Amino acid sequence: MANVDLNSSLATPRPPTAATPTPTPTLPPPSVVQPAGAFNCAADAITCVEVASASSQTQGSVPVTFGQPFKAGDWQPTSQGLVAKVDGTTIPLQTDELSTHRDGSARFAVLSAQLTNLPAGQKRIINLYRGAKSNSTPNVPAKPDWNLELEAQVYDANGSVTTLVAQPQAQLVSQIASGSERRLAGAIASEYTVTLPFKNKATGATHPHLTARLHTRLVDGGQRIRTDVVMENTRTWTPNPANITYSLDVKRNGSTIYTQPKFTHYHHARWHKVLWTGSSAEPQARVRHNMRYFLDSKATWNYDLSINVPEAVLAKWATDLQKLRTAQAALGPMGNAFLNPYFPSTGARSEIGPLPRWTATYLITQDERVREVMFANADAAAAVPIHYRDEKTGQILDVETHPKVSVQYGTSNPVVPSSSPKDTIWHPDIPHQGSFTYIPYLISGDAFYLEEMAYWAGWNVASYNPAYRQETKGLLYAHQVRGQAWGMRSIAEVAHALPNSHIQKNYFNSILANNLAHYATYQNNSKQSPIGAMIGSSHTHDAAPWQNDFVGTIFSLLVENNEPGAKTMLDWVNRFNIGRFENEANGFCMAHAPGYYWKVRKDTGEFITSWADLYATNYPTEQGKACSTLPITEGYPHLALGYAAIARGTLAATSNAGLKGATSAYQAWKAKTPLMDADFRNDPTWAIIPR
Template identity: 40%
Template sequence: MPLTFGQVFAPGDLPRGAPLSGKLADGSVLPLQVDVKATHADGSVRHAVISALLPKLAKGKQAGIALVKASAKGAEDTGKPDFDTGATVTVTLDGERYIASSDRLLKEQKPQFWLEGPVATEVQVAAPLRNARGEEHPHLAARFAIRAYPGAKRARVDIVVENNWAYEPSPRNFTYDVEIEVGGESVYRKKELTHLHHARWRTLAWTGAAPAVHLRHDSDYLIDSRALPNYDRTLLVPDGALARLAAKWEGPRSEPMGVGVASPAMPNTGGRNDIGLLPGWAAMYLLSMDARAKEVTLGTADRAGSWSAHYRDKRTGLPISLVDYPYMTLLGSPGDTRNPKTGKQEAFPRCPRDVCKTPYKADSAHQPGFAYLPYLVTGDYYYLEELQFWAMWNVFSTNPGYRKNIEGLLATHQVRGQAWSLRTLGEAAYITPDKHPLKQDFNAILKSNLAWYNATYSNNPSANGLGVIDNRQAVIYKSKTAVAPWQDDFFTQAVGHLVDLGFKDAQPLLKWKAKFPIARMVGEGACWVDAASYTITVRDSPVAPTYDSMAQAWKRTVGPELAALSCGGAEHAAATKRKPGDMGGYASTAMGFPSNLQPALAYAADVGGAAGKKAWERFMSRSVKPD
């Protein structure tokens, strides 16, 4: 039975060139094919795609595989891979048929290799759809990734249909009939599918039976590698919650041009499952490794292609890069997009509203982390590109002048938008394969952003003493005198995540940011039960300097009468209409303000010394917590 999966490794765990084998429960050794994709600074493996041929398992039977560094016999050569799958995409648009054939493209092109070895070889080809006269459709294209397992005499076919060339004139939605065939059999068919502009959709098929196997990664190791946030592994995800999640995965939302379980309008206000370092459905999968949660997590990452946030460079065939087009943007006047070096405008062709209507709205402030975890655990190239598309969209969606064009500064986003954009950018820089052309681009943009934040805050003697982001995008509440601490907490946890991923330039920023959540919990003159309030006043007027002490901020926020009461005492509880030790802000829910504070405070406690430890202990002693 063929099996391929992605695996992340902690620094030093798998040295460069070290052999890797699978050890089964009975002590037998399973040969593995290891395609190394990314490495750590010390040269050890960071991420690899691993393939194997499993022994037959009885239905419902489980088998453990331990990855061990062992000089075992390598995977045997099982023959020449067969890529002739007969995969075709046929689109009928305005009465005319357009076709793409994987077999034909393999004869016409030199394919790109994603996996290559004795167990599995995956090749990739792509081209615009063509009509009977051989004319290419200007917008619609197909991409095929064919993964052949000669030892299993079958292949997986990954088909992606795209409408996302960045600079093709007259972009628009297209409504067409589509059929996908593999091996002469129809595997997907849809009448009147509306393919949104700058979007894409995906389907998977097999020649022969698809392997009926569910792989459960070691959640502890994934988290201990620091590639993923340190979620509380003592939590058990209830079966009822998993069943309710699975029940949402049905109907149009699970089909091409649906958006899975994500909110279709990202800018909508209010707490929801989408928001966090990982979206709620992905966190449920990480902690449970349940097959239902995996289907929803991978499926929603598939459907992340439905948003009009996908801009592919026809010249390179890759997601478009700010390094190549430093003045591209979705905002600003045409003059803002003129590249002085080339004299050309880099604005994207206009997409008229009447032909570009979409039921979905993307933004950075509420954007789920769609594809990072799916790519980590599968190694599928589709998820890698989803991560790259979103990371670059967050950067180029702002005005070129405000973001300092090629530097791609994120500081003009809302604070929460800065947080999730940094998260996605950092993950793309961390996990993009070493040899991928965009690796250095993501690293350069991330480096520019961290340099800006460090110069503005952590390395700036004139920066505020609270450790709070206080630029014009932050101090927007109460007549521009207050910030939203929960948005600032999103930013702190994103910076902490970057530190975990090994970006050293994020360390001074985290140390500076740690001051704000810690001071709200244990700072002199502050009251910890109000640490997760909706807003905190940080200055006297829109032109006044930011306070340097939490005592000033807290007193101005709650008023002198409440500030005079004993923090957390009976009088304070009565005045705030809460139980003693109740932090308020929907404290009993996983999406409440204290829950937003928790990961920020956890990262702050790591670098905050004795005060950080005290703040964490006090937070964990609160009386009202999510169930």
């Protein structure tokens, strides 16, 4: 696989000092399979989830909070409520953080349910139904027994130590009284985001950069409190942003309940730790989704749920994660897990695809080991220095408020303070960026992962040259083609996932709409290829079919979600994506469809307009040979991660978007590439199939 360049960068600068290498798990023989263990919902339910006890004892109270996507039209929250039943008996259910489809029906919600008397090792199916609307009144004490204190020992370059403290109890009490900064509100769970800076314990002076954001969830009437302690070094405008070396103790009523040993927290990065406190222990339960419905909601692509992933693959993910945690221990929360810290490096990587390999594997298996890997990588992405919070608004930096801002390329106005020192293990970019936290948020409903999505999408827009992105429009068209694909994915993810009530919902919707309106102009544009081949910022005469496929895959899901303008762009780009597979009668042999780079302009600079000319230009030695006699030698047709597999996944996604010719092209290409099917069990990144 040395020549597979799915992730190459045309201009590859010298990488910074690298972290511990992150090997891709070795692919074992697919001999022993681990079935996904599907479960059945009630026939008349919208969908259901399974809650399994992870305790060795019966649990009297088991509150669970999770995310749930919905198919368009299945639940109209303006006129209908949502009801939960276990074995036909109604149980308490609470709905929060609602995002809707364009027709007003629910797209996504964070749900909280209350189970009782769950025996050790037992499972319960929670079926969800439409029902009468009802109110869920918050049930929290005015002064909960929380009493957390965060104490950081900060080390300067000379080894001197300063003690910083953050004491959030009074602020939580105030927010409970006012109802402010509350994202979950009901009888089952109430969650407040308590934000405060650290102060010098001796002088009371506020630290300029280190901030705590505590997502504080009270359940069982406040007898249990789940605190997601988020440590941020993310301010945009404060002078002299830098790495901070410190240790952290979290105390409750003066006793230490968690310690993070000394490590270096990178500038514009963050990390988190979930802690449970209160009179009862943390609920021990695992939530699994009805994955058939989850995928049918069109929140993501239609992965092949019939794949049996070998047990050896699942076990290898787990053992490799433990090895990496040991190897990266010195980095503390800034460890990179399986992520390659030097994004532009060449070679196939597990994070590159519509979803990362580990995420696709989780969707197919819902295996707990792969879930742990998926969340470990989501947490690692928080250590990348792309996190810019506008301390003037408290929100992610946006280009509507600051049209001429840039945090990476071009001249910024206002000037963003530069980071010193700049040395981290990371070198982020957009063309080699994974989808790190979208699925983790959809299954967990955790605020940390929602904000991670917003940070990445915000950076993808604000990092670019203001002139190239057309300032407030936030356009991505000037990037490499693959950068346009992954950038559009990040914007769509957060635009769809953010609850309707979120203050930045309209901002990300606007950025998405601006880009879709721009791409819709490609349909009849003399500056664009008449056969739908995209040319990015680094190529003027060549197009990469596989990068075109990236774009086609992203836009196919946008079309399935009825985003205006998306189909106009998809129709244009699929002249090329589908055309490579259906123009043998016009002089282009399908065997060469998974090519690497093709010339799409003549030497005179004019676009090639016919398939016969495209074939003659790029495959002159194949002229005169019958297409039926040509073997498929390009694109690694026997592997699940080659260009041939990418093409198959794209054709399936395009078929799901309803484009003419996509289904027949998929069927024809699937018949010609049977060897990759066995490898999808080891790597299902592109194992997308027609719905």
